[in-house]
Amino acid sequence: MQVSSDDGTNGADFETATTGGDQMELRLWLRMLTCTNLIETEVRQQLRRQFGITLARFDLLAQLARAPKGLTMGQLSKRLMVSNGNVTGLISRLEGEGLVERQVAPHDKRAQIVRLTERGDQAFSNMLPAHSAWIRQLFGNLDPDDVLRLMNLLAKLKSNLPGRESDA
């Protein structure tokens, strides 16, 4: 969900009409949202088409693939920026399919650690090259300098954002 897409003249009209036309940050934000949403939509469609998997499931497997020691429900929920309830349901279904497993946390018996099973790891590894190729293609008309510049500008933006992890 997003404030509104950045669709050229309409967007400019909106901004001129409602903000006096001098708020570049709003235009920038709408453009960022549009790019992110278009890329996400494309990735979602490709995942469904080629692997019959939802983006939510892929994201969850990706998070677990990054954390070989496993993650608690709370960590997963925070990293995926979705509610605990949503994560719990998703995990239950993936567990039923043998893609993830839950274990009692070693240092806190009330907490559960979620991990990829070997089968889950394999399933994710099978999808990863395709996912990487889609991303490469979607960013394909940026040359290496553009990519670096964008990385740096977004790092600068991110360092000012509330709620980020300690990675600025």
Add this chain to the structure above:
Amino acid sequence: MQVSSDDGTNGADFETATTGGDQMELRLWLRMLTCTNLIETEVRQQLRRQFGITLARFDLLAQLARAPKGLTMGQLSKRLMVSNGNVTGLISRLEGEGLVERQVAPHDKRAQIVRLTERGDQAFSNMLPAHSAWIRQLFGNLDPDDVLRLMNLLAKLKSNLPGRESDA
């Protein structure tokens, strides 16, 4: 929902482990996602806190505020990138509160045009300055040159994305 957040060393580990470490586009994409999600989360919280409104409702009012002649359900659904069903439910509730109105489309009696009412327009106008101020603050450590550079780089990215409107 997103592939995974861009959280520094973990991210680097993930990318190195899974892609050979040379895929800058993937790192860029994760960073873009993180920035977008952090900004969206902040805007969502502020809307709820200061105006008691969901982001979905605000987005819908924003789209209608940009289209004084109104929009069909299909156009709204496309611009908000959500399903028709979701938009229909949202519109019904906003209509019940007198913020939007539905009319038969002048050139197609089977289609309905949705428009802001005067009250809806007023409600949106009341929220807009605060929204603009949040965005300005979130982007506050980018100087005007940074903003322009980001605008241009994202325009270049966007011109290569499938599914964009004819605004590249």
